[in-house]
Amino acid sequence: MNANNFPIRILHVFGIMNCGGAETFIMNVYRNIDREKVQFDFIVHSQDEGYYDDEIKSLGGVKYVVPKFKGTNLIDYKKSWKFFFDTHSEYRIIHSHIRSTASIFLKIAKRQGLKTIIHSHSTSSGSGFSAYVKDLLQLPLRDIADYRFACSTEAGKWLFRKRDFNIVKNGINSEEYIYNMKSREYVREKLGLDGKFVIGHIGRFNEPKNHFFIVDIFKTIHEMDPKSALLLVGEGDLRLEVENRINELNLQSNVIFTGIRSDIPELLHAMDVFLFPSLYEGLGIVVIEAQAAGLPCVVSDTVPEEVAITDLVDFFSLRKSEKEWSEQIMKYIGYGKRLDTSEKIKKSGYEINEQVTFLEKFYLDNMVVKN
Missing domain, CATH: 3.40.50.2000 (Glycogen Phosphorylase B;)
Known part of the structure; x- marks a missing residue:
């Protein structure tokens, strides 16, 4: 040629x-x-x-x-x-x-x-x-x-x-995700998340992502910690139904819908825990991104184990109750450590x-x- x-x-x-x-x-x-x-x-x-x-x-x-x-x-x-x-x-x-x-x-x-x-x-x-x-x-x-x-x-x-x-x-380009305290503070201030324990999820609003379970988990977390907040990033066919469910539970003032965003690394910096209870996944690239941002991840055991390229991923069974999921997530209140994981990302082939x-x-x- x-x-x-x-x-x-x-x-x-x-x-x-x-x-x-x-x-x-x-x-x-x-x-x-x-x-x-x-x-x-x-x-x-x-x-x-x-x-x-x-x-x-x-x-x-x-x-x-x-x-x-x-x-x-x-x-x-x-x-x-x-x-x-x-x-x-x-x-x-x-x-x-x-x-x-x-x-x-x-x-x-x-x-x-x-x-x-x-x-x-x-x-x-x-x-x-x-x-x-x-x-x-x-x-x-x-x-x-x-x-x-x-x-x-x-x-x-x-x-x-x-x-x-x-x-x-x-x-992914791991360098783009390296944790930055300034970007965390900027996003949290802009979204009204200062002083909050922020549980985040990024994904399309469709059946596999299990958004209704996310909402039920957050309801339990919020009962234990009224200063908690849920950050939902993405769009999809089920968004309106999820919003209605949140309104029924009177959680609307504690849940933020961002829609589709281009500043994913900065949003990950603003979170305290990444929640990913998918019903099924081919991989779950966003969990790789979350790890690249040094963010603890609580993930369903239906997600392929290959996604865990650091020790930041906790696999948890979907057979566990909302309360058990909530208790697992609450372990990360005050976690604070956000390490540079870019070398691990590179060595893993991602x-x-x-x-x-x-x-x-x-x-x-x-x-x-x-x-």
Whole structure:
């Protein structure tokens, strides 16, 4: 490959480019990869504007939209992908971060001569009939894709079973998260958190993050310590229901909703404990970020053990009561110690530059000539 072939363009597939763990990781890679050699474009399943859309454009990327799959539009869904590949011959590699319909469009991509990657970011499809349908749709993926990636061992075993896969760690820039007392004081003053014991959570308001349990835990904590506060960062479909639950419990003056924020390191500095009782996770990149900020984490035992790269993580069973969770969290009142964990992050392989090096080489080594 000579210089005239650069940059190669990699097509990433998502639902929408909002602040989920997979999206945030790929954007971390995108910011740090050599964009004179490798450029990212994105194809999504929503007409809505995503949080990262403007940044993608500023970095030289292009966003395309295909119709959302509804089951009844299978023929049109296939046609939209076939049309896309017929009119975009510049792509040689497609890297999918969604599972359910990937078995449909990766087949089409392979027929068009592309190399295909499926990337597992979870350990469950959720619950109910829709989860059953997703499980059925994704069954062929382990055989369809040319390459299989996963964010953790558990995420890989769940989707690919006995097939081989590469672990691509959800890297971060650890230097950005090193604890800073001034940023802590600034954020706490701005949010009215001075003198408060602050329990924090960062995540999309959807079923896996278990927000209602978070609220119930906080209710118990607040009964024990009226100076406690809950800081909830993110957006999602369940936010209004969570707000209603907080209002029913008369906790609204002690809970702060920040929405989607770009100052995640500073918000982590402002917290005293990070609470993460997820029902399931592929990894939980935000727990890596919390550790990088020197923040104690109380995490459900359904989160992969690989997330614990320091001694700051306490795994706790979801079978335990709200009171037991609360007592575990309350142990950190007056904790105070916020150590620089950046060297541990780097040694663990979760530094972003290591993952960028791997992916850049992988993409360049696997360029193919279309038939």
